[in-house]
Amino acid sequence: MADEHNSSDWIQAWLAQQRELLRRAGEGPLQFGHEMFNAWQSAWTGAAAAGEGASRQFADLMARIPTLGLAREQAETWRELLAAQAECQQLERELRAIWTKVQSDALGMVEARLRERQQSQGINDYRELYDLWVDCGEKVFAEVAHSEAYARLQAQVGNALIRLRSRQQDVIERGLKYFDLPTRSELNTVHKQMRELRERVATLEAQLAEARDRGES
Amino acid sequence: MSEDIPKDTPGAAELKAATAEFMRRMTNGLAAMASIRDVTIGSVAKDAVFEEDKVTLYRYRPSEVVAPDLRVRTPLLICYALVNRPYMMDLQVDRSLIRGLVQRGVDVYLIDWGYPDGADRYLGLEDYVLRYLPHCVDFVRRASGHEQINLLGVCQGGTMSLCYAALHPQRLKNLIAMVTPVDFHTPENLLTKWAKDVDVDALVATTGNVSGEMLNAMFVSLMPFRLNSQKYVELLDQLNDPNAGAAPLENFLRMEKWIFDSPDQPGEMFRQFLTWFVKENRLMDGSVTIAGRKVDLKQIAMPLLNIYALQDHLVPPSASRPMQQLVGATDYSTHEFQGGHIGIYVSGTAQRQIPDKIAGWLRERDGR
Numbered sequence: 001m002a003d004e005h006n007s008s009d010w011i012q013a014w015l016a017q018q019r020e021l022l023r024r025a026g027e028g029p030l031q032f033g034h035e036m037f038n039a040w041q042s043a044w045t046g047a048a049a050a051g052e053g054a055s056r057q058f059a060d061l062m063a064r065i066p067t068l069g070l071a072r073e074q075a076e077t078w079r080e081l082l083a084a085q086a087e088c089q090q091l092e093r094e095l096r097a098i099w100t101k102v103q104s105d106a107l108g109m110v111e112a113r114l115r116e117r118q119q120s121q122g123i124n125d126y127r128e129l130y131d132l133w134v135d136c137g138e139k140v141f142a143e144v145a146h147s148e149a150y151a152r153l154q155a156q157v158g159n160a161l162i163r164l165r166s167r168q169q170d171v172i173e174r175g176l177k178y179f180d181l182p183t184r185s186e187l188n189t190v191h192k193q194m195r196e197l198r199e200r201v202a203t204l205e206a207q208l209a210e211a212r213d214r215g216e217s
Numbered sequence: 218m219s220e221d222i223p224k225d226t227p228g229a230a231e232l233k234a235a236t237a238e239f240m241r242r243m244t245n246g247l248a249a250m251a252s253i254r255d256v257t258i259g260s261v262a263k264d265a266v267f268e269e270d271k272v273t274l275y276r277y278r279p280s281e282v283v284a285p286d287l288r289v290r291t292p293l294l295i296c297y298a299l300v301n302r303p304y305m306m307d308l309q310v311d312r313s314l315i316r317g318l319v320q321r322g323v324d325v326y327l328i329d330w331g332y333p334d335g336a337d338r339y340l341g342l343e344d345y346v347l348r349y350l351p352h353c354v355d356f357v358r359r360a361s362g363h364e365q366i367n368l369l370g371v372c373q374g375g376t377m378s379l380c381y382a383a384l385h386p387q388r389l390k391n392l393i394a395m396v397t398p399v400d401f402h403t404p405e406n407l408l409t410k411w412a413k414d415v416d417v418d419a420l421v422a423t424t425g426n427v428s429g430e431m432l433n434a435m436f437v438s439l440m441p442f443r444l445n446s447q448k449y450v451e452l453l454d455q456l457n458d459p460n461a462g463a464a465p466l467e468n469f470l471r472m473e474k475w476i477f478d479s480p481d482q483p484g485e486m487f488r489q490f491l492t493w494f495v496k497e498n499r500l501m502d503g504s505v506t507i508a509g510r511k512v513d514l515k516q517i518a519m520p521l522l523n524i525y526a527l528q529d530h531l532v533p534p535s536a537s538r539p540m541q542q543l544v545g546a547t548d549y550s551t552h553e554f555q556g557g558h559i560g561i562y563v564s565g566t567a568q569r570q571i572p573d574k575i576a577g578w579l580r581e582r583d584g585r
Contacts, residue, residue: 106442126235130450137442145407145439155414162416166423187335188425195339198270202348 059086077174081167088160095157098150102141109136246456253463256471260310261319263327267356271331274353276360277307280319288322289579291390292361295327296350296381298373299486300432302478303329305562306371308471312563317572323579326357328374332480338425341485342493343508346380354381354388365390365519367579372396372532372558376494379540380507383516391582392546393522393575396532396558399543402498403535407439409495417491421484429479439530472563500543520548522578524571529558550578 047058063083067075110133114123123129144150173183223229267274279288295315297303306327307315318325328350333340357366368389370378375397382392401409421427437444455465499505505512521544525537534553541549552574554561561567 126232126239127450131447134442134447138440141441146410148410151410152414154411155416159414159416159419162419162423166419169423184425188338191336192339194336195344199344199348 074174077167077170081164081171084160084164084167088157088164091153091157091160095153098144098153102137102144106133106137106140109140242453242457246453249456249466253466253470256467256474258304258309258471258474259307260313261307261316263307266326266360267353269349269352271333271337272349272353273329273331274356275327275329277315277319277325277327279324280322283320283322287580289324289367289576289583291363291365291367291579291583292324292326292357293318293367293369293575293579294354294357295325296353296368296370296374296378297328297330298371298375299330299333299345299482300373300429300479302475302480303327303371305475305559308475308563309468311568312468312471314562314567314571317568318576321572321576323576324361326353328353330480333426333483334481335425338421338484340483342377342380342489345486346377346384346507347510350377350381351385351388354385358388363390364388367391367393369393369395369575370397372398373490376490376500379500379514379517379544380505380512382519383512383514384507384510386516386518389519391520391522391579392517393524393578394537394540395524396526396529396537396561397523397540398494398532398536399500400498400536400539401495402501403533405533405535408435408531411435412491412495415491417488417496421488425484426481427484427487428481432482433477433479436531472559501539503543514543515545517544517546519546520550520582521546522550522552522575524552524554524561524574526554526556526558526561528556528560531558548582 044058047054063079067073067079110129113132113136117123123132169184173185176183262278263275264278265273266276295303295306297306307313310316315325315327330345330349354366354368358364365388368378368382368391370376370393372395375394376399378392379394379397379399382389398406424431452466452469455461455469458465493499493505497504500512500514503511503513521540523537523540525532525534527534538551541551552571554567554571556564556567561571
């Protein structure tokens with residue numbers, strides 16, 4: 001009976017809590033679930049304070065948790081957008097690192113060429129130095145640009161940007177639908193139909209012209 | 218730049234002086250640029266003779282000074298690429314392939330594909346090769362009274378012309394391909410290497426048409442140091458040359474306009490072209506099919522002249538040369554031009570050499 005009594009106490013406490021929440025709701029906007037939000041915010045801040053690695057692990061964990069409930073589709077759309085953004089930033093950093101290395105190697109090549117030239121004609125003016133830098137830059141870049149690894153990374157960046165844009169479009173389409181404004185998807189349907197109709201009209205006109213030529217009109 | 222190094226560094230004073238001199242030249246250059254008005258483009262009078270959707274067919278007015286017996290009787294239709302604007306064929310008086318042809322008695326027609334917009338995103342190869350191009354060819358045939366006409370395809374327009382010629386060989390008397398790629402997988406082809414892993418289906422699904430700006434950014438990034446920097450520094454030299462006059466700057470601005478006046482590419486056309494021709498290299502194994510019709514290049518039995526540029530970094534000669542093995546033409550000629558993809562239209566050498574070659578080659582085959 002002691003257990004039953006204790007249970008009854010916490011049930012009563014819960015009912016009192018709900019009554020208090022409803023009383024507060026009458027005074028201002030509902031703050032449903034704000035305790036959970038605060039707890040998550042603390043966890044996020046804690047992860048961020050623990051360093052970039054922990055922060056990323058926490059972000060990865062959040063990204064893997066399936067979205068639930070009435071707003072799950074919207075949450076999913078936003079989460080995919082954020083993931084695409086993070087992917088883009090990462091790949092762009094890698095590409096920028098290669099470009100920086102190209103610049104650095106080009107400068108190294110300029111120095112080597114200058115040493116060679118010192119034994120012969122040397123460099124006479126600023127413009128000549130600039131032209132030498134351009135030549136070296138193009139030479140270094142051409143080697144990098146033709147490599148399999150660079151082509152792959154550049155394509156990965158491009159594909160990631162496409163994914164990001166696609167996710168942005170998803171979010172915008174939701175907004176447009178909400179305001180009953182035309183979306184790109186709807187226009188695409190119309191344009192596809194228009195193209196098919198144009199093709200059919202052209203075919204019919206050609207058949208008509210042939211029939212006229214044969215004197216069948 | 219010179220502010221970034223300590224004053225007592227050896228050479229710092231010279232570097233500072235050089236920087237100041239550069240800034241002075243830049244200021245002079247900007248003043249000269251401000252004095253230039255909008256440049257005009259085109260030198261030969263032309264008339265729009267046929268229109269369909271956004272496509273316009275122009276006929277250039279023939280030269281009255283060419284004796285009738287020197288004229289090429291069969292009209293020539295130029296099929297330009299979709300990637301840039303066709304006015305490159307007639308940029309200005311001293312940079313004009315079309316002017317050169319007209320002065321040599323060639324009756325020239327030109328297809329202008331216009332500026333496709335969002336409503337054209339589903340236009341594909343079949344629309345261009347089986348509808349617009351045939352309609353232009355048929356118009357020229359009817360207007361001129363010739364059962365067969367001459368067709369000149371440029372770059373991507375050359376690839377489309379090859380497809381058309383294979384599907385409608387009876388309508389063409391002669392075919393000319395200029396800087397036209399057929400083998401997209403040669404080692405020099407940097408664009409193909411870059412395109413290999415691009416998800417073109419997703420690109421087109423996301424962007425609809427493929428923007429001209431995006432393509433320009435890619436072309437410029439093939440030679441980033443020269444095309445983003447050096448060519449503008451060289452412009453400064455011209456702007457600071459008191460004897461240069463306005464012409465060099467006007468020429469530069471005209472080219473600059475052409476380079477960046479790039480129409481968007483209809484999404485489906487871009488997707489098909491990049492996938493079938495560039496990524497899968499289908500012209501080389503004969504597996505191109507347009508709207509269910511197999512493109513058999515062996516059907517191209519009419520005389521064919523293949524013109525390519527030896528320093529072309531966009532369509533390297535190795536991409537054009539295999540054409541001979543692919544087509545059925547027994548009367549096959551080549552012309553190698555010492556220059557690049559753009560120089561073949563605008564360089565001083567090209568002004569004489571290319572129209573001479575084309576008009577002469579056509580004239581030799583005009584009466585046959």
